Amino acid sequence: MTKRKLRIGLIGSGFMGRTHAFGYATASRVFDLPFQLELTCLADISDETAAKAAEALGFARSTSNWRALVNDPDIDVVNITAPNAFHKEMALAAIAAGKHVYCEKPLAPLAADAREMADAAEAKGVKTQVGFNYLCNPMLALARDMIVAGELGEIRGYRGLHAEDYMADAMSPFTFRLDPAGGGALADIGSHALATAEFLMGPAAGAITQVMGDCVTVIKTRPDGKGGTREVQVDDIGRALLRFENGATGSVEGNWIATGRTMQHDFEIYGTKGALAFTQQRFNELHFFSTTDARGRKGFRRIEAGPEHAPYGLFCVAPGHQLGFNDLKAIEVARYLEALAGHQPEPFNFRAGLRIQTLVETIHASSRAAAWRDV
Amino acid sequence: MTKRKLRIGLIGSGFMGRTHAFGYATASRVFDLPFQLELTCLADISDETAAKAAEALGFARSTSNWRALVNDPDIDVVNITAPNAFHKEMALAAIAAGKHVYCEKPLAPLAADAREMADAAEAKGVKTQVGFNYLCNPMLALARDMIVAGELGEIRGYRGLHAEDYMADAMSPFTFRLDPAGGGALADIGSHALATAEFLMGPAAGAITQVMGDCVTVIKTRPDGKGGTREVQVDDIGRALLRFENGATGSVEGNWIATGRTMQHDFEIYGTKGALAFTQQRFNELHFFSTTDARGRKGFRRIEAGPEHAPYGLFCVAPGHQLGFNDLKAIEVARYLEALAGHQPEPFNFRAGLRIQTLVETIHASSRAAAWRDV
Amino acid sequence: MTKRKLRIGLIGSGFMGRTHAFGYATASRVFDLPFQLELTCLADISDETAAKAAEALGFARSTSNWRALVNDPDIDVVNITAPNAFHKEMALAAIAAGKHVYCEKPLAPLAADAREMADAAEAKGVKTQVGFNYLCNPMLALARDMIVAGELGEIRGYRGLHAEDYMADAMSPFTFRLDPAGGGALADIGSHALATAEFLMGPAAGAITQVMGDCVTVIKTRPDGKGGTREVQVDDIGRALLRFENGATGSVEGNWIATGRTMQHDFEIYGTKGALAFTQQRFNELHFFSTTDARGRKGFRRIEAGPEHAPYGLFCVAPGHQLGFNDLKAIEVARYLEALAGHQPEPFNFRAGLRIQTLVETIHASSRAAAWRDV
Amino acid sequence: MTKRKLRIGLIGSGFMGRTHAFGYATASRVFDLPFQLELTCLADISDETAAKAAEALGFARSTSNWRALVNDPDIDVVNITAPNAFHKEMALAAIAAGKHVYCEKPLAPLAADAREMADAAEAKGVKTQVGFNYLCNPMLALARDMIVAGELGEIRGYRGLHAEDYMADAMSPFTFRLDPAGGGALADIGSHALATAEFLMGPAAGAITQVMGDCVTVIKTRPDGKGGTREVQVDDIGRALLRFENGATGSVEGNWIATGRTMQHDFEIYGTKGALAFTQQRFNELHFFSTTDARGRKGFRRIEAGPEHAPYGLFCVAPGHQLGFNDLKAIEVARYLEALAGHQPEPFNFRAGLRIQTLVETIHASSRAAAWRDV
Ligand SMILES: NC(=O)C1=CN([C@@H]2O[C@H](COP(=O)(O)OP(=O)(O)OC[C@H]3O[C@@H](n4cnc5c(N)ncnc54)[C@H](O)[C@@H]3O)[C@@H](O)[C@H]2O)C=CC1
Ligand SMILES: NC(=O)C1=CN([C@@H]2O[C@H](COP(=O)(O)OP(=O)(O)OC[C@H]3O[C@@H](n4cnc5c(N)ncnc54)[C@H](O)[C@@H]3O)[C@@H](O)[C@H]2O)C=CC1
Ligand SMILES: NC(=O)C1=CN([C@@H]2O[C@H](COP(=O)(O)OP(=O)(O)OC[C@H]3O[C@@H](n4cnc5c(N)ncnc54)[C@H](O)[C@@H]3O)[C@@H](O)[C@H]2O)C=CC1
Ligand SMILES: NC(=O)C1=CN([C@@H]2O[C@H](COP(=O)(O)OP(=O)(O)OC[C@H]3O[C@@H](n4cnc5c(N)ncnc54)[C@H](O)[C@@H]3O)[C@@H](O)[C@H]2O)C=CC1
The missing domain is CATH 3.30.360.10 (Dihydrodipicolinate Reductase; domain 2)
Structure with missing residues (x-):
């Protein structure tokens, strides 16, 4: 039985970008994944950085233009591991292009942004995940x-x-x-x-x-x-x-x-x-x-x-x-793919990511006010 | 060179009363104490309890009347290990009688009481200690x-x-x-x-x-x-x-x-x-x-x-x-005796005990007010 | 710069067979390996077992005939993770076919066999490794x-x-x-x-x-x-x-x-x-x-x-x-590939594996004799 | 009910001598001992050392002549904490004088000596103990x-x-x-x-x-x-x-x-x-x-x-x-006193001490012979 293909695009190849790539590599051996994975494209800030990382991490193509990646019709899932400030813009673009989005934590710098992202994903019907990997232990x-x-x-x-x-x-x-x-x-x-x-x-x-x-x-x-x-x-x-x-x-x-x-x-x-x-x-x-x-x-x-x-x-x-730290990411990957295949609900989607962001902001607000705050 | 005698009275022979007695026993062997200790009298709630404890713990006499103990001219130091509610009354009486007082923590249920105790001790010029034994580690x-x-x-x-x-x-x-x-x-x-x-x-x-x-x-x-x-x-x-x-x-x-x-x-x-x-x-x-x-x-x-x-x-x-837990009490005892001998300041006197009580109450007040409080 | 291909054959897909496969997957992402890896063929005891494992572990082909695998001209390295009793026969056949051999520990049940294996590998000039993965920590x-x-x-x-x-x-x-x-x-x-x-x-x-x-x-x-x-x-x-x-x-x-x-x-x-x-x-x-x-x-x-x-x-x-246990195997894999590329000596070759076997047998002999033995 | 007196003589006031003294002090408070203890005499190598230690450790008298101590009719139990080489001579003398003997480990340098000591104690009917304090945990x-x-x-x-x-x-x-x-x-x-x-x-x-x-x-x-x-x-x-x-x-x-x-x-x-x-x-x-x-x-x-x-x-x-280390010795003391009072068998007597000595010597002999030895 041949599995459906799932084509992955990755934005960012720093600490977490590599960890995502390791996660895919490990998950595809350790788990009986519902998809056949293709590491299609990797985007980073320059052509050179992106190309080098793509080769090292096994992605077929590379680009310095993350917008090209999120709009690439050959990509099903976008992994966002760029710095926080980019999460919203990248995720919204990917969602608009109908991609599933797997974004590193924190979902966005501000809860309001995170809400927009969660809303957009739900409106579009794409499946999302936020990288709270310690939960995968x-x-x-x-x-x-x-x-x-x-x-x-x-x-x-x-x-x-x-x-x-x-x-x-x-x-x-x-x-x-x-x-x-x-x-x-x-x-x-x-x-x-x-x-x-x-x-x-x-x-x-x-x-x-x-x-x-x-x-x-x-x-x-x-x-x-x-x-x-x-x-x-x-x-x-x-x-x-x-x-x-x-x-x-x-x-x-x-x-x-x-x-x-x-x-x-x-x-x-x-x-x-x-x-x-x-x-x-x-x-x-x-x-x-x-x-x-x-x-x-x-x-x-x-x-x-x-x-x-x-x-x-x-x-x-x-x-x-x-298990090692990277194995936690492999588990995170596998769970997300199960959700993408419809076998289980999204384990930690943007709505859940928003929740954490809300908690963070409420704590900040409480701290500024020096008073208890309802969440 | 013969050492000056120091005559101890102990009120209470429960958990801490025993520990005080163990502390004296150990301290007098382990340390070169500035005094020759006499365990003069032990008070507890009944004659029988007191007598039994006095025998077990090596006190010469016993009484069910703690007031008799604190007024006993043959006693130099009063150890208070009765429940918290009694600390103030016992300590004030002992101070009034010119005794040094070594009281278990908390010094008193209320900081106001603790302040009265600290003030009284200082006014009378007696030396005090509160039993925060973990500090003796x-x-x-x-x-x-x-x-x-x-x-x-x-x-x-x-x-x-x-x-x-x-x-x-x-x-x-x-x-x-x-x-x-x-x-x-x-x-x-x-x-x-x-x-x-x-x-x-x-x-x-x-x-x-x-x-x-x-x-x-x-x-x-x-x-x-x-x-x-x-x-x-x-x-x-x-x-x-x-x-x-x-x-x-x-x-x-x-x-x-x-x-x-x-x-x-x-x-x-x-x-x-x-x-x-x-x-x-x-x-x-x-x-x-x-x-x-x-x-x-x-x-x-x-x-x-x-x-x-x-x-x-x-x-x-x-x-x-x-070391074991009881050894911490022995160190506490030894330090107090050094202070009584004038070799060092009181390591943790009633004023210090009041401080802790004040912290506790300020936290309570802060909790009730759901707001930060200055100490 | 394109890397030379290295084509891997794996015998056995139990506990260690899977771990080897995981090791290759992880190593090829984590390390800048000197080769481009191809997982060419996996052999196990039956066609079905082998096929299933090959699919799960990403090997292109499978066979129930390990001899076919070791003689396959499209294979450069043979990984042996079958039970101990097969190590010698499989390794010797692979060596005879000019393959590099990466064999699980213990190299062979008997030191004499291990010696034959080490000698054969050296005579043939192939590079070997034995899987003492804890050393890779x-x-x-x-x-x-x-x-x-x-x-x-x-x-x-x-x-x-x-x-x-x-x-x-x-x-x-x-x-x-x-x-x-x-x-x-x-x-x-x-x-x-x-x-x-x-x-x-x-x-x-x-x-x-x-x-x-x-x-x-x-x-x-x-x-x-x-x-x-x-x-x-x-x-x-x-x-x-x-x-x-x-x-x-x-x-x-x-x-x-x-x-x-x-x-x-x-x-x-x-x-x-x-x-x-x-x-x-x-x-x-x-x-x-x-x-x-x-x-x-x-x-x-x-x-x-x-x-x-x-x-x-x-x-x-x-x-x-x-790191996790499987990461140790990935390090082991990477080191072996560096040795295959001539960048460093074999980290733990058959000669080293023989040494361990000799120690084991000398301890056994000493135990039987109830006497010290020189190694 | 007044308890029988038990009069203690201690030889040695080094590491273990002090620990024995601490043990008696603690045991007499912590336990309901079957005896009223009297720390009668302490012997050490010089009058000065002995006198100083006796004062510090609460012994009534002191001597530089351990033979005087073991023969002192006012002593019931002799504690030996002098170096190993003296254990035998001191213990035999004490036994001969009809004293109970509580000797530090090892009972004697040689098992033959330890046997002589165990035999003598049993022949004389005195009760003995060897200081394997870790067993008292x-x-x-x-x-x-x-x-x-x-x-x-x-x-x-x-x-x-x-x-x-x-x-x-x-x-x-x-x-x-x-x-x-x-x-x-x-x-x-x-x-x-x-x-x-x-x-x-x-x-x-x-x-x-x-x-x-x-x-x-x-x-x-x-x-x-x-x-x-x-x-x-x-x-x-x-x-x-x-x-x-x-x-x-x-x-x-x-x-x-x-x-x-x-x-x-x-x-x-x-x-x-x-x-x-x-x-x-x-x-x-x-x-x-x-x-x-x-x-x-x-x-x-x-x-x-x-x-x-x-x-x-x-x-x-x-x-x-x-508990602390010294508390283990207090337990050891208490157990011995229970044995002296006839409430329980000796917990670790000279015969048991001999056993350990025999094990040590058998291991030494085995090592010299480079061969297994029956104990
Ligand atoms: N789940 C976890 O335990 C962790 C999560 N993170 C999260 O991962 C994200 C990335 O953090 P790190 O990997 O530590 O940062 P990093 O600085 O190591 O990597 C960021 C990567 O994004 C690339 N990048 C930056 N701007 C880009 C752009 N405009 N287009 C394409 N690529 C761009 C950088 O070149 C770099 O490769 C952050 O959101 C962070 O909070 C980071 C560490 C641990
Ligand atoms: N420093 C520390 O780590 C600890 C301190 N404590 C403090 O020690 C004090 C006593 O606590 P425990 O010993 O645990 O209680 P406990 O209940 O074991 O002992 C209290 C003793 O006081 C006696 N007593 C009660 N009323 C008396 C009276 N009117 N006259 C004479 N004796 C009277 C009781 O009969 C009993 O012997 C408390 O203030 C407690 O906070 C207690 C445990 C640990
Ligand atoms: N380095 C390490 O820490 C460890 C090493 N090992 C070693 O790995 C080797 C395998 O052990 P496990 O994986 O635990 O055993 P296992 O029983 O889980 O796997 C053995 C595999 O070899 C296959 N096999 C058996 N006979 C075969 C044949 N004639 N042809 C092809 N395949 C055959 C079996 O079907 C199975 O897939 C042993 O030599 C063992 O000592 C095992 C566990 C840990
Ligand atoms: N049970 C345990 O865990 C331990 C047992 N020991 C044992 O205790 C014994 C003593 O060891 P330490 O106290 O460490 O030695 P130490 O050197 O600290 O003390 C020995 C004491 O014996 C005195 N002494 C020596 N010759 C004497 C003599 N002829 N007459 C009277 N006193 C004499 C010394 O002056 C000194 O006070 C040894 O047998 C040792 O094996 C020692 C340490 C721990």
């Missing part, structure tokens, strides 16, 4: 399944975190991540922590209903890359107190100046019958405490990812061998 | 020394926590810890987290200047111990966003319904040059990241308590052997 | 670099381990891993521990010169898969005491009945100036102790894999994101 | 209880270790621990690992029946403390392969040149139904894997010491607060 699926199954009882408390240190050096230059519109630690990586919070808490505790934010700019100026300095307006640390629908409370932090931290995407969830603790630093493990364990035998249990935790088994038949 | 002294020495650079961020689960079961009955005046998780154990925060941050980042609190009652009623139920008014979880004098920001949480946690008194401190991470769950370790380590060789370093970290060496000449 | 390269650079001082002691539990259940049926010729835990996974030991110790402490083995069969019979039972002759646990050229000593264990362990491929190395500790359970970390750290600041340092640890940076530009 | 009691209760199923494998680094520096001078008779890492600390091995394995797997030792002197000469050097004859690392009565196998290592290690007294035990892992570096935790946990939920569980693990609850009513 089988251990997060396990955590959610356990919560849904009631293994933690009623959920009472949440602690979430995404801290790294790649902006900790005051001499690290201005980048798109510092863009006054939509930049900052909370938007850049705190958004991951928010996505994880709602992914896990949602089915049992409901959505985040109220936030009290505190966003601070610690490094007030950065080198502008041209020998001068530039004022920074966005947050280096964004914290928020949270309330969920069921009354559970929690906190979340996005922090890119956490010296020494590379991937402190952590959560702890406390329920009446159990608790979970997780760190992305060791993301093939989930720590589970159950009050139902025998007396004198209770304790947090280090569950290692294995074939019982789908889709781990497709990557490796033996437990404990571990 | 050599690894906290190390952390503070490192911060003071600039090994972390400028301090930017703080995360503090004290979470346990001894109140997680909704069926656990009403106790003094739930007293509407001064009870709750924030006061009971969040206070430890606040004390640690200011102990560590103080010398480099300054005091906490502003707080935004969020205190929630999760379990709304508890068994009253008489077959009925009683409404709970105090917080089960108390969180706060923090600002320090130098502009550093942070967060803190006190939580006694954190299922599975027994001693999650943790902190993480981030500076421009390094970071520290600590958990009381493994309190003989301090994890230190330094940006000055060589390229490709950086990482959090697990420093184990050893003789370089005074006063560990008095307990054990070999590193890595580990 | 950037953190092992780091460990070795540190040792070579003298960061540990003179090496004195070694502890190595490879323990899993996939054979712990006495009801798990007979497989090729239990083959009386060449089977057993020591050969199957202890061999990984031996490879790691010599990889790390070799440059500084020299080769293993003497062994004292102890190999035990714990589960004496296993289901034969046909309703009966079959006697097991091979070891479930294989331990050895070791001596290295420089006089350093150590121990090693291979164990496939270590209940609860999935990937306990661990080592600890002790030198005069430092130490290293590692577990494959968290294989993106290397723990390093240095005596040159400041007084009171010493401790094992958790170094996380990052771009400083090549080739991690090709997979991910950000540190701490982590 | 409630988590070891838990481990043993779990094994006895069958929670691990049939025991198959054991790994034991006691590694430190206090002799890692080749410039650290000659001490009694290097004494050609009875010195060395295996005797000094490997003995702890052996004691733990038999304590845990004994009830389920039986005693160690055969050993294959490998003992090596890594640092061949040490400063003699007088400006010259002295040849070292004893082992810096002692390893052994083990067989137990039930057929289980294992390994053990004693190592005092393990750079960076302070208290690596570890074990792992593998059974058909579960496994245990422990490190003295975090000795208030026991890690337990059970095959009976639910599918996809299995993992090593970190059990924290708490009141369910007697006698932890006497030290602290709240779990997770942790």
